[in-house]
Amino acid sequence: MAEENRNVIELSHLTKKYGAKTAVDDLNLTIRKGEVFGLLGPNGAGKTTTILMLLGLTEPTGGSAQIEGMDCAHHPLEVKSMTGYLPDNVGFYADMTGRQNLRFTGRLNGLSGKELEEKIDRLIEQVGLTEAADRRVGTYSKGMRQRLGIADVLMKDPEIIIMDEPTLGIDPEGMRELLDMIRRLSTEDGRTLLISSHQLHQIQQVCDRVGIFVDGRLIACGTLEELEEHIRRDGAYLLELSVQPCDDRLLGMLYQQEGVEDIKKEGNTFLITAKNDIRAQITRFLGENGYTILHLHQRGGDLDEIYRRYFEKAGQHDERNDSGKKKKRIRNSENR
Amino acid sequence: MKEMILEKRKNGSETVKTGRRIRKTTGLGALYHKELTDHLKSKRFLILLILIGSTGFASLYGAISALPDASGSNYLFLSLYTASGNSIPSFMSFIALLGPIIGLALGFDAINSERAGGTLNRLVAQPIYRDSIIIGKFLAGTAVIAVIIYTMGIAVGAVGLLSTGIKPTGEEVWRILIFLTFTVIYIAFWLALSILFSVFCRHAATSALASISLWIFFAIFMSLIASIIANAAYPMQDEYGIIFNSLHNYTLKLNLNRISPYYLYSEAVSTIMDPMVRSVNIVTVDQLNGAVNGYLSLGQSVLLVWPDLTGLAALMLIAFGCSYVGFMRQEIRSN
Numbered sequence: 001m002a003e004e005n006r007n008v009i010e011l012s013h014l015t016k017k018y019g020a021k022t023a024v025d026d027l028n029l030t031i032r033k034g035e036v037f038g039l040l041g042p043n044g045a046g047k048t049t050t051i052l053m054l055l056g057l058t059e060p061t062g063g064s065a066q067i068e069g070m071d072c073a074h075h076p077l078e079v080k081s082m083t084g085y086l087p088d089n090v091g092f093y094a095d096m097t098g099r100q101n102l103r104f105t106g107r108l109n110g111l112s113g114k115e116l117e118e119k120i121d122r123l124i125e126q127v128g129l130t131e132a133a134d135r136r137v138g139t140y141s142k143g144m145r146q147r148l149g150i151a152d153v154l155m156k157d158p159e160i161i162i163m164d165e166p167t168l169g170i171d172p173e174g175m176r177e178l179l180d181m182i183r184r185l186s187t188e189d190g191r192t193l194l195i196s197s198h199q200l201h202q203i204q205q206v207c208d209r210v211g212i213f214v215d216g217r218l219i220a221c222g223t224l225e226e227l228e229e230h231i232r233r234d235g236a237y238l239l240e241l242s243v244q245p246c247d248d249r250l251l252g253m254l255y256q257q258e259g260v261e262d263i264k265k266e267g268n269t270f271l272i273t274a275k276n277d278i279r280a281q282i283t284r285f286l287g288e289n290g291y292t293i294l295h296l297h298q299r300g301g302d303l304d305e306i307y308r309r310y311f312e313k314a315g316q317h318d319e320r321n322d323s324g325k326k327k328k329r330i331r332n333s334e335n336r
Numbered sequence: 337m338k339e340m341i342l343e344k345r346k347n348g349s350e351t352v353k354t355g356r357r358i359r360k361t362t363g364l365g366a367l368y369h370k371e372l373t374d375h376l377k378s379k380r381f382l383i384l385l386i387l388i389g390s391t392g393f394a395s396l397y398g399a400i401s402a403l404p405d406a407s408g409s410n411y412l413f414l415s416l417y418t419a420s421g422n423s424i425p426s427f428m429s430f431i432a433l434l435g436p437i438i439g440l441a442l443g444f445d446a447i448n449s450e451r452a453g454g455t456l457n458r459l460v461a462q463p464i465y466r467d468s469i470i471i472g473k474f475l476a477g478t479a480v481i482a483v484i485i486y487t488m489g490i491a492v493g494a495v496g497l498l499s500t501g502i503k504p505t506g507e508e509v510w511r512i513l514i515f516l517t518f519t520v521i522y523i524a525f526w527l528a529l530s531i532l533f534s535v536f537c538r539h540a541a542t543s544a545l546a547s548i549s550l551w552i553f554f555a556i557f558m559s560l561i562a563s564i565i566a567n568a569a570y571p572m573q574d575e576y577g578i579i580f581n582s583l584h585n586y587t588l589k590l591n592l593n594r595i596s597p598y599y600l601y602s603e604a605v606s607t608i609m610d611p612m613v614r615s616v617n618i619v620t621v622d623q624l625n626g627a628v629n630g631y632l633s634l635g636q637s638v639l640l641v642w643p644d645l646t647g648l649a650a651l652m653l654i655a656f657g658c659s660y661v662g663f664m665r666q667e668i669r670s671n
Contacts, residue, residue: 055461057668081463091454095374107366108462152458 006033008160008192009054013063016049016216023049025216026063031194031209036186038203039196041213047196048088050213051162054194055085067160081109084153088165090145094138098129098148101137102155109156123151127181143174150181160192161185167202175202182206239272239279242295243286250291257285269295363464367472368479375442375480384438385484391430392488396496398424403500410631411611413504414511416496417489418609427492428609431485431519432602436551438484439526442477444547445540446470446531447663452540457668470531470663474656477527482520489516507634514638515605521648522601526551528655535662554596562592586618594644597651604644608637616640 009031016024024046031037039047052058053065056076065072067079092101099120106116124133127147132140140148146166153161166182167175183206185191197203203210204224211221220227243250246268254263254272258281262273272278279298286293375381402421403412420426425433447470450456460466493504493512504512529550533543566589570581593599607613611631632640 052668057457057460077463077465080461083461085458085461087454087457087461089454090458091456092458093374093455094453095377104366104370105458105462107369108363108459108464110463149458156463 007031008033008068009194010066010069011050011054011063012066014050014053014060014065015062016046016053016058017061022216024053024060027216027218029211029218029221031192033192034186034190036182036193036195036206036208038207038210039194039213040198040200040203040210041196042198045213046216047213048164051085051164051194051196054162055080055083081156082159084156084158084161086149086153086161086163086166088168090149090152092137092140092145092148092152094136096137097134098137098140098151099124099133101148102151105152105155111155119155123154126154127151128177142169143171143177146170146174146178147181150178158191160194162194162196164196165198166195167197167199179206237274237277237298239274239282240269240295240297241272241282241293242269244292244294253285253289254282257281363462364468364472367464367468368476371473371476372479375476380441381480384441385487387434388431388438388484388488389491391434392427392492393495394424395420395427395430396492398422399426400496400500411505411508411511413493413496413502413508414609416493416500416502417512417515418606428515428605429602432522432598432605433555435485435519435523436526436555436598438481439477439523439528440530440544440547440551442480443473443527443530444534444544446473446477447534447659448537448540448543449534451538460668466664467660470535470660474524474528474531477531478520478524481523481527485516485519485523489519510634511608511611511637514634515608518601518605518608518645518648521645521652522597525597525648525652525655528652528659532655532659532662535659535666554598558596558599559593562589565589565592583618583620590617594647597648600644600648600651604641604648607641607644611637613637613640616644 007030009029011027011029014024014027014029015022027050039050041047049058053060054067054072056072056074056079059073067083070078072079092098093104096104102120102123103116106112106119111119124130127150129144129147129151132144137145137148163182166178170178179202182193182195186193186206195203195207207224209221209223210227211218212227213219220230222230251263251265251270254260254270257278259275259278260272261275264271264273272282277298279296283293283296396416398421399416399419400421402419403415417427420429447456450459450469456469459469489512496502497504526547530543530547533546534540537543537546566585569588570577570585572578572581572585594603603616607616611633614627614632638645
């Protein structure tokens with residue numbers, strides 16, 4: 001029991017500043033063993049910076065990042081030997097075959113001889129690249145490269161795997177395989193995964209917990225249900241409704257319903273803001289008055305909605321951050 | 337309580353396990369191996385070998401045709417490397433001029449191609465010291481340079497030996513080996529310089545261009561600039577100026593030229609390869625008074641150019657040191 005709930009990644013008051021700009025701002029986060037954690041946020045939110053600090057590749061301005069109780073800035077080699085990192089746009093030496101690339105990584109991790117070759121064979125099979133293994137990586141598709149990236153990460157048999165935007169540019173079929181693989185890495189091998197992404201739908205399917213990260217701050221963290229609950233508590237319920245027939249009399253009647261605060265009309269759909277869950281009440285009312293319900297959906301519940309709502313909230317809190325973000329975007333585009 | 341102890345024990349075994357996994361390796365061996373394989377397999381290596389090979393044998397052809405003029409010398413074998421004939425430059429001056437291109441070609445994309453290909457951040461995420469990456473690249477490049485230079489130098493000597501039948505003396509062999517070692521250091525300087533550019537330039541093309549322009553500057557323009565500055569400082573327009581300024585003018589020009597690795601190298605190897613050269617500085621009539629005309633021994637020749645050698649080695653280390661520091665301080669982010 002104690003083993004299961006052990007914290008493997010601990011970030012406390014982690015801060016990184018680039019000049020006047022704060023990329024990561026006082027981040028506190030713990031990730032337990034065997035967990036799949038999704039770090040969600042828009043581009044430029046500081047996800048990659050956080051990951052680089054976790055790997056000891058960037059020194060934090062303040063606070064600390066610890067993996068297995070070891071400070072990442074001071075013991076980078078130990079941390080990197082147990083942490084696999086799949087960067088966004090993972091690159092391989094195009095002139096070498098997949099197998100040669102893996103062999104090189106294995107050697108860097110101190111493997112050699114028979115042990116190394118066996119491991120390469122096993123991993124190539126595991127990620128389904130058996131046929132392409134001896135082809136030059138230059139001929140690989142994006143999805144194949146991603147799978148080779150996973151094999152590459154597994155070369156060192158890591159306890160923790162960090163993936164930066166793993167779903168970027170992958171076709172749906174590749175995506176399904178990738179998510180499947182992620183799930184297996186977690187459930188079968190018991191590895192801890194930290195996945196950073198801005199694509200919510202995919203992450204939603206595999207993550208145990210998610211953290212929403214905007215402008216260097218973690219504005220929400222928890223399971224999907226917890227986040228949903230959290231939104232409900234401080235926000236209103238939003239109901240999509242379309243009925244037949246759709247007339248003006250109905251609008252007036254809906255307003256009189258208990259709990260309804262506001263109604264907007266989008267095409268043939270009403271967007272009803274309410275204080276509480278009024279679905280049952282509305283259904284009964286409409287049924288009694290001879291209306292047919294075509295569509296009734298309570299927003300929230302899916303990550304997209306949660307995400308959007310949290311962003312709205314973050315945006316309302318201060319607009320200064322927003323202009324800072326714009327500046328960063330401009331700088332980014334200059335860099336490119 | 338029992339659970340706590342159990343947990344502790346588990347944690348203990350965990351650290352033992354992870355401790356075992358950290359091998360006593362910095363990854364340098366694997367990186368060096370990989371870089372060397374890359375170089376030797378690349379087309380670039382083949383092209384360089386053909387370039388140096390063809391110029392080497394062309395210069396040998398010129399040298400052999402010029403041999404009758406040098407037949408009075410006691411060091412005939414050395415003139416295979418130093419003599420020029422049929423308006424073909426000598427092997428020595430060919431290498432001085434073209435050698436840098438070997439170093440530049442091997443190093444100009446060392447770091448920035450890794451960065452552009454996205455392999456750098458995968459590499460630094462491995463449990464290796466970050467400096468192993470750049471040291472491995474430099475060592476592998478130097479090894480390739482050594483292979484090319486020693487192969488070519490010895491091949492030129494061997495072909496010369498076969499075609500002319502001149503036997504080298506032991507001292508000549510030593511002089512040739514020292515010459516080739518000098519050459520490796522000289523070219524390693526250019527390798528270090530191009531790695532420096534590859535650390536700081538985002539695109540491989542930019543760093544190639546920057547290092548090539550520096551090469552052309554040192555090989556061609558440095559001597560022009562040196563004489564312009566020397567003439568400005570110590571004008572030699574009229575007779576008065578010639579009488580009073582010529583020593584200062586010449587010394588200043590010489591010292592300015594010695595900033596250039598091209599000049600340093602040329603000065604050093606021409607002294608090593610020609611025992612007749614007795615001084616690299618200006619010699620006054622006063623100093624020549626009473627001097628016995630003769631050859632310098634090998635030790636004395638080396639002593640004469642020792643400052644050049646250390647200067648060249650220092651330049652190489654400075655260039656490499658700068659790229660090392662630059663690389664270690666750089667952010668790893670890909671964009």
